[in-house]
Amino acid sequence: MYTLLWLQGLTCNGNTQSLLNAENPSFYTLFDKINLLYHPSISYDVDLFEIINQIKNDKLPLTFLVVEGSITSDKRFFSIGDYSIAEIIDALKEKADYIIAVGNCACFGNIPANFDKNSDVKGLQFRFKEKKGFLPSNFKSKKGYPVINISGCPIHPQWFVSTILNLLYKKPVYLDGFNRPKELYMYLTHDGCTRNEYFEWKVELEEFGHKEGCLFYNQGCRGPLTHSPCNKILWNNTSSKTRAGMPCIGCTEFDFPLREDFFETKKNMGIPEEVPIGVSKRVYITITGVAKTLKNERVNKRLEETE
Amino acid sequence: MARQRLSKEQKKEEIIKVACKLFASQGYYNTTIPDIADAIGMSVGNFYNYFESKEELAKYIIQYSSKLLAQEIKKINETQLSVREKIFNIVRKFFEIAQQQPELIEYFLRVFLSNREVFDEGCEGFLCVSDVVTELMIFLEEGAKKGELRQQDFFPAFVTLMGPLGGLVFLYGEQVLPKEPYEYADEIAENIWRALKA
Numbered sequence: 001m002y003t004l005l006w007l008q009g010l011t012c013n014g015n016t017q018s019l020l021n022a023e024n025p026s027f028y029t030l031f032d033k034i035n036l037l038y039h040p041s042i043s044y045d046v047d048l049f050e051i052i053n054q055i056k057n058d059k060l061p062l063t064f065l066v067v068e069g070s071i072t073s074d075k076r077f078f079s080i081g082d083y084s085i086a087e088i089i090d091a092l093k094e095k096a097d098y099i100i101a102v103g104n105c106a107c108f109g110n111i112p113a114n115f116d117k118n119s120d121v122k123g124l125q126f127r128f129k130e131k132k133g134f135l136p137s138n139f140k141s142k143k144g145y146p147v148i149n150i151s152g153c154p155i156h157p158q159w160f161v162s163t164i165l166n167l168l169y170k171k172p173v174y175l176d177g178f179n180r181p182k183e184l185y186m187y188l189t190h191d192g193c194t195r196n197e198y199f200e201w202k203v204e205l206e207e208f209g210h211k212e213g214c215l216f217y218n219q220g221c222r223g224p225l226t227h228s229p230c231n232k233i234l235w236n237n238t239s240s241k242t243r244a245g246m247p248c249i250g251c252t253e254f255d256f257p258l259r260e261d262f263f264e265t266k267k268n269m270g271i272p273e274e275v276p277i278g279v280s281k282r283v284y285i286t287i288t289g290v291a292k293t294l295k296n297e298r299v300n301k302r303l304e305e306t307e
Numbered sequence: 308m309a310r311q312r313l314s315k316e317q318k319k320e321e322i323i324k325v326a327c328k329l330f331a332s333q334g335y336y337n338t339t340i341p342d343i344a345d346a347i348g349m350s351v352g353n354f355y356n357y358f359e360s361k362e363e364l365a366k367y368i369i370q371y372s373s374k375l376l377a378q379e380i381k382k383i384n385e386t387q388l389s390v391r392e393k394i395f396n397i398v399r400k401f402f403e404i405a406q407q408q409p410e411l412i413e414y415f416l417r418v419f420l421s422n423r424e425v426f427d428e429g430c431e432g433f434l435c436v437s438d439v440v441t442e443l444m445i446f447l448e449e450g451a452k453k454g455e456l457r458q459q460d461f462f463p464a465f466v467t468l469m470g471p472l473g474g475l476v477f478l479y480g481e482q483v484l485p486k487e488p489y490e491y492a493d494e495i496a497e498n499i500w501r502a503l504k505a
Contacts, residue, residue: 268451270461271444281448285441293432 002168004031004064005051005092006039009085010078010112010121011069014154015103016041022157023237030161033168034063049081052088055095064164065089065096065141070105070112071134072121086134089124093135097143098167099124100150102160107149107178108254109133125149125179129254143167149179153251158233159184178254180227188277189248190223192231193240199224201296202288208245211303215247217272220264222250224276319357322347323368327410330418335365335425362425369419369426369435372411376404377438384446390455391500393446398472398496402488405476412476443468450503457505467502471495 006016016039020027036042037051037060054060072078073086080088093099101124104110108128113121123133125147131137133147140146150159163181166173174182190196198205198214205213215221223231226248230240242248249262266273275284298306313321325346329338340361344354358364383396405412419426426435433440447464450456456464475495479488 268449269444269447269456269459269464271448273448273452282441282445285444286437289433289437289440293434 001061002034002063003037003061004034004066004164005037005055005062005096006066006068007080007085007088008040009067009069009071009106011103011105013041013068015068015152015160018154019102019157019160021236022161025161025165027157030164034164037062052091056091058095062092062096063098064167065092065099066102067099067106067124068102070109070121071124072112072118074118074120077118077121089134093139093141096141098145099135099141099147100160100163101125101147102150102155104151104153104251104254104256107151107180108256110153111257114257123149126254128258129178145173146175146179148173148175148181151178151180151185151252151254152228153256156230156233156235159229176227180252184229184233185227185252187227187229187232188224189226189228189230189240189242189250189252190276191229193223193242194231195242197296198299200291201299202291203296203299205245210245212299212301215242215245216265218265219247220249220262220266221247222253223248225274226250226253228252315357319367320371322354322357322364323371324408324410326364327368327414330365330368331410331413335418335422365418365425366430366435368411368414369430370438372415373436373439375411376401377442379404380439380442380446384442384449390450390453391504393450394468394500394503395493395496397446397468398499399489399492401472402475402492405479405488409476409480413480416473416477416480440465447503451505454505456503464503468499471499 008016022030038046038048051060055062067085067089069085071086071089073084075084078085101107105112106124108123108126109121110123113123113127115121125131125133125135125137125139126149127133135147148163150163152159159181162184163173166181166183176182176185178185190199193199195205195212195214198212199216202217203213204217205215205219208219216224221242223242228248230248231242234240234243247263250256250259271285275281279287322343326338326343329342329346333342338361340354341351343364344351347354358367379400380397383393383400386393386396388396429435443465444461447456447461447468451458472495475484475488475491478484484491
């Protein structure tokens, strides 16, 4: 029997909301295969502490311990019954086959870790980019994995479901430097964006609301700097932020809440301060100049007016 | 004694030097390939081993000059000097090149800027001078990022930096300057710094 226990720390519940939209398999199909021991938004007739005690005493196996939200040991800010979320995770950490952090708060601490009245807010194994989370940097769960981070604010349901299914079917899950599944986070948000033609020819979007133009130059889009498959695994199977004309805000990266203006590209002397991952500023500036000089007529027209 | 054979690149440099002088003094259209070959002492047939046409030579010269200046600015960019010191070094280096290889600057002013139609295809905009423009972009971007230069659009900053340099070497070419360009370097650098500083 496979089991899953879902716990929440400091969270807006966004990842749960997202997960309820899972398709193929849906939330309910997934939990046909896995016994959902407890979820704070769904379970109403089970005693969480009874479950925790059974797991602690090896009466109940725990395949997946899933945590949504940041961790704090300060009960003034968050507690479940008489316990802090930190105490509960501490009690269960040796019992789970896999521990999965869902969403940027559980991965990196995220927005709650920016709260200046409580310095004890962390992700499970990271605090922003440092491996100084609640669990030690060398921590591994029973099956030999560190905390598997599924970052995002929120996560796409498919990212969670595919990771769970890979583990369930004993497929290897390769992780990147932030312990995120490579299968998902080896892509950049930029990959698959329908505005890529405008990026290639450096055609800027001057104002919101147009299908034409790239959001990277003025509107602060983080697509070429952010690891996510948002334009590969579409949201609601339909679209993505950048396709719809909203800049990527880099919500799968540790520095998401550390940045200030999400709708403006930081520039010095009119030149972007940060350039796409993989190229030096020198190379990027050179190629930009060439692309701007060699005009592509198609990208300078409204889409409806192109041949 | 056998004359040491020059490599193809070295020979090209020799052609550039001679061609630049001829283009700048006689004008682009009044200079023929036989004129250039003659001035170097090579046959016209041999000239075509190096350049397929006068236009190709014209474009090559501007790319060569751009790379030469870009390499020098890149070295300055990679130092840990303050932005003010970097400006002084860029200006000094520019005038040093202008004095040592005046034909390159003359060519830039009197051929590249004056006969734009020659450079219509493949050299339009910044294409043939992208090396030097890239280095100046990096210089200005880093200066503004460090807070030493005032934030503004690229082009006003670019012409504030390069305009005085071009202006002075133009006056030098017109032989109206009482002193050598290099002797004006620090005053011009100070002007540029005061114009661009934060």
